[in-house]
Amino acid sequence: MKSPTLFPFFLQQTGNQKLAELASHLAFQPSPTLNLDDYGLVPMISSTPKQALIKIFETTIPLLRNKRFLWSLIFGTENLTSLFIKLGTGGRINHCQLQFTLYQSNQIITTLTLDGTTLLDGQWTALPLPHPLFPGYYQAELLSPDADNQHNTLFLWLTPELIPHLDYPSRNWLDLTQYGLSPLTATTVSAPLNRTIETVQPILQGFIFQWVSEVVTLSPPITTLYLKLGTGGKLNHCHLTLSIFHTHTDHLLPLANAHLAGNQILDNQWTAWSLDQPLPNGQYLFRLHSPDTDDTDNVLFLCLSPTGLENYHYPSYATTCFLSILYNQWQGLNQRFHSQPPLKFSIFIPIPTLSPFVQHYLKTTIDSVLSQTYSHWELFIISSETSPLFDTYLTYPTIQLKLSPPASALNTALALAQGSHCLFLWSGDDLAPEALLECASFLQRSPQDVLYTDEDQLSAQHQHHSPFFKPDWARERLKSQYYWGQLCVYRTAILRELHGFAEHWYIQPNSKVELFQHIGLIREFSYFLQLWDLALRLSAHTDKIGHLPKILYHQRSQLFLFFPHSSAKILIQQALDRENLQGKLLENSNPHSLPLFQYIYSLRFPVQISIIIPSKDRLDLLSPCLESLFSVKDSPKVDWEVIVIDNGSQSEILSHYEKYQKRWGSRFRWEIESSPFNFSRLVNRGVKRALGEIILLLNNDMDLLGPDNWLAIMAGFAQQSVIGCVSAQLLYKEGSLQHTGLVCGIAGIANHVYRHWPAGHSGYFGGLAGINNYSAVTGACLMVKRVLWEQVNGFDENLGVAFNDVDFCLKLRRLGLRNLVVPKVQLYHYESKSRGHEVSIQQKWRLFRETRYMRRRWGKQLEDDPYYNVHLSHYAEDFRLDPRSIYYGKGNLK
Numbered sequence: 001m002k003s004p005t006l007f008p009f010f011l012q013q014t015g016n017q018k019l020a021e022l023a024s025h026l027a028f029q030p031s032p033t034l035n036l037d038d039y040g041l042v043p044m045i046s047s048t049p050k051q052a053l054i055k056i057f058e059t060t061i062p063l064l065r066n067k068r069f070l071w072s073l074i075f076g077t078e079n080l081t082s083l084f085i086k087l088g089t090g091g092r093i094n095h096c097q098l099q100f101t102l103y104q105s106n107q108i109i110t111t112l113t114l115d116g117t118t119l120l121d122g123q124w125t126a127l128p129l130p131h132p133l134f135p136g137y138y139q140a141e142l143l144s145p146d147a148d149n150q151h152n153t154l155f156l157w158l159t160p161e162l163i164p165h166l167d168y169p170s171r172n173w174l175d176l177t178q179y180g181l182s183p184l185t186a187t188t189v190s191a192p193l194n195r196t197i198e199t200v201q202p203i204l205q206g207f208i209f210q211w212v213s214e215v216v217t218l219s220p221p222i223t224t225l226y227l228k229l230g231t232g233g234k235l236n237h238c239h240l241t242l243s244i245f246h247t248h249t250d251h252l253l254p255l256a257n258a259h260l261a262g263n264q265i266l267d268n269q270w271t272a273w274s275l276d277q278p279l280p281n282g283q284y285l286f287r288l289h290s291p292d293t294d295d296t297d298n299v300l301f302l303c304l305s306p307t308g309l310e311n312y313h314y315p316s317y318a319t320t321c322f323l324s325i326l327y328n329q330w331q332g333l334n335q336r337f338h339s340q341p342p343l344k345f346s347i348f349i350p351i352p353t354l355s356p357f358v359q360h361y362l363k364t365t366i367d368s369v370l371s372q373t374y375s376h377w378e379l380f381i382i383s384s385e386t387s388p389l390f391d392t393y394l395t396y397p398t399i400q401l402k403l404s405p406p407a408s409a410l411n412t413a414l415a416l417a418q419g420s421h422c423l424f425l426w427s428g429d430d431l432a433p434e435a436l437l438e439c440a441s442f443l444q445r446s447p448q449d450v451l452y453t454d455e456d457q458l459s460a461q462h463q464h465h466s467p468f469f470k471p472d473w474a475r476e477r478l479k480s481q482y483y484w485g486q487l488c489v490y491r492t493a494i495l496r497e498l499h500g501f502a503e504h505w506y507i508q509p510n511s512k513v514e515l516f517q518h519i520g521l522i523r524e525f526s527y528f529l530q531l532w533d534l535a536l537r538l539s540a541h542t543d544k545i546g547h548l549p550k551i552l553y554h555q556r557s558q559l560f561l562f563f564p565h566s567s568a569k570i571l572i573q574q575a576l577d578r579e580n581l582q583g584k585l586l587e588n589s590n591p592h593s594l595p596l597f598q599y600i601y602s603l604r605f606p607v608q609i610s611i612i613i614p615s616k617d618r619l620d621l622l623s624p625c626l627e628s629l630f631s632v633k634d635s636p637k638v639d640w641e642v643i644v645i646d647n648g649s650q651s652e653i654l655s656h657y658e659k660y661q662k663r664w665g666s667r668f669r670w671e672i673e674s675s676p677f678n679f680s681r682l683v684n685r686g687v688k689r690a691l692g693e694i695i696l697l698l699n700n701d702m703d704l705l706g707p708d709n710w711l712a713i714m715a716g717f718a719q720q721s722v723i724g725c726v727s728a729q730l731l732y733k734e735g736s737l738q739h740t741g742l743v744c745g746i747a748g749i750a751n752h753v754y755r756h757w758p759a760g761h762s763g764y765f766g767g768l769a770g771i772n773n774y775s776a777v778t779g780a781c782l783m784v785k786r787v788l789w790e791q792v793n794g795f796d797e798n799l800g801v802a803f804n805d806v807d808f809c810l811k812l813r814r815l816g817l818r819n820l821v822v823p824k825v826q827l828y829h830y831e832s833k834s835r836g837h838e839v840s841i842q843q844k845w846r847l848f849r850e851t852r853y854m855r856r857r858w859g860k861q862l863e864d865d866p867y868y869n870v871h872l873s874h875y876a877e878d879f880r881l882d883p884r885s886i887y888y889g890k891g892n893l894k
Helices: 009-013 015-022 324-338 356-370 389-393 406-416 435-445 492-497 511-519 525-539 565-579 619-630 651-667 679-689 710-718 786-791 804-814 841-862
Strands: 033-035 041-043 059-062 068-075 080-088 097-104 107-115 123-133 136-143 155-160 173-175 181-183 199-202 208-215 222-230 239-246 256-261 269-279 282-289 301-306 345-351 377-383 399-403 421-424 450-458 464-468 488-491 545-556 583-585 599-601 607-615 638-646 668-672 694-698 702-706 723-731 737-739 742-744 750-752 772-774 781-785 818-829
Touching: 041 068, 107 123, 181 208, 222 239, 239 269, 345 356, 345 406, 345 435, 356 377, 356 389, 377 389, 377 406, 399 406, 406 421, 406 492, 406 525, 421 435, 421 492, 435 450, 435 545, 488 492, 488 525, 492 525, 525 565, 565 583, 599 710, 607 619, 607 679, 607 710, 619 638, 619 651, 619 702, 638 651, 638 679, 638 710, 651 668, 668 679, 694 710, 694 786, 710 723, 710 781, 710 818, 723 804, 737 818, 742 804, 781 786, 781 804, 804 818, 804 841
Parallel strands: 033 068, 173 208, 345 377, 345 421, 377 399, 450 545, 607 638, 607 694, 638 668, 723 818
Antiparallel strands: 041 155, 059 155, 068 136, 080 123, 080 155, 097 107, 097 136, 181 301, 199 301, 208 282, 222 269, 222 301, 239 256, 239 282, 256 269, 421 488, 450 464, 450 488, 583 599, 694 781, 702 818, 723 737, 723 781, 742 750, 772 818
């Protein structure tokens, strides 16, 4: 074994800032100055705010305290009196300042200061110059002297210099292939998102987009194609036409056509095109145009990406490690290991079949073990047959071959283990060189029964892609999805306590499956079932389950074909039965998808639910909401009442309340609270009047989508002693998602994730397809046991408008309770989208006070959300990779 001289474990002790400094993409070095010219990047600067927008590729980088950007500028406009620069605020009010300085021949020409509170997110900001600038060469400097690098951090918009601007030529079509660009196209709505640097291009009158693309799908010929389109954030009434042709033909007769109305498109989302003819695999020429755009108000947009350019980059081992200057730190780790018995890992590679494909990649897997920087390990190859390939490796004293039938391979491995911890690798997958060292370091600091890590995938060309940045331990999600993944480090003793793996989950492959195993398109799905079953049994036995948020495992890109969903359903139902909580697995609506499931719990005893609805005046909202509630028949075990807390409506509204009470009797009540608006005070008043043992807070702008037994479904979760708040999926009127859970630290205190994604989308690695845990859920639809409400004194009335729901959920999380969202229950939430920004001075000051109050109370808990991942963006809601992550970008440093 080679001696380790480089070591990545120290990355864990350095925080996000060090991660950024070590990244191979755009990152500040120890010098406080970052020269953008070295990276081939330029800020987005214009001489007019009407410069053609969205014609260039955009990315953002934070302006950090005591750090400054430098770049070159060439002005070709005489008497330039204003500059416009594109800046971001992170979607929140920002109180730090910006300082912009222009130099010429090392002499300061002008210095301007901007107030961050006046900036609009992602918009052009004017820099009025004190005197005209003449054509010439300048150097620019931008810094923020008072940024705190966390909450008050502005952002600079950048674009690569070498990507051409798309200027429409005189001919009537634009060939994207000539620009090295391609539209974001997919054959499924579950296509991976945010893997590429994206921009949007307007589809103008009289011009046609043209490009060549491959259609590859393992299913029958497709009849639906997905393109990522934009509407400019408004309702759009122009139409789109897509025509698809053979690439190698002189007769351009379309093979298939599709048409789309602009008012059916969701902004910056995957949009389905129904083809009039099925399209088999092959290479095609695509043409897209809009016959009725007016180029101003009715303009749709096409999302584009540079061919082959991806945001995600798995850095080289040398990049992820500190160099020899930190060698003493590695020696210190060795000393810590030797001061107590070192952790020894037993590594197993079960091989169900020695097909040519498996043998081709098995070598890379074994080599990745031999390359580990940590030396305390043993490796067992568990196979049903021998191969000359093994002879080379069996000369190593730490490698052994054991013959075993495939069904019992995992238990054979477990019986051989001499290490304190076990891990299982699959042929073709790779361990990162630092994987064992990172895991050993984590387990020395925090002993766990199970430790899982983040992972990505490897293509046949050994390219890294599709990183899965996972949440910390989320118990409810594990019954919907085996999200732990491939690299799980188990404490050997606990595996033996649980009597190892259940061999009956091994599915004997039929001839059809064997064919796909032979050509390498199917993973050992039987082992997958055994691991999922083990995880469910183990999680019922221990809570000592850790997550190491680093990519330490590289999975060979393979597909789940013929996945035995029927077996997986039995597996999940058995786990629900072991809980003895009357859990029931729901039917999977898409049996050909990855193994993602939903489940519910039946009510164990009758419950009374009090629905609290604050309202004022808006009878046009409240009346449909009440009609929706009273029109459905729920479970006979559910008795419920509605209490409207009126915040000073006009007198004629009260007469309607009397009509409602005559119509619905004691199930409808109201109370007047005429003090100034304070949402927390209103709901606290409502709960005091409530008779139910379960409370449901509900906004007055809701409309139930279903199912009819929605209250019983939510209460089935809320009844459990370990559950705090329960919420539902809320949809905007046009059908996109508004609420699926709140993540702390996004764009300030907390924010929604998946906002504006299409309803029915499976989400980031299945995060929308099943029950999922969140740190907080919205107060617009929040169910909780009354005893818990009283235990934490309800909503904090110091938070009259914002963050009261987040604060409440965090108080329950502090008690060890879990909050969750049930996607089976869906409601329309009409008003939230049109509420608008806090614009008045009083509103801004109130928001500032409530933000400060939350930060003082919760501190770092608002930054480290256990159900999110440090490598995902805290400035966007769509699970894109954070530019500060070490895994961001391919790097263009000269």
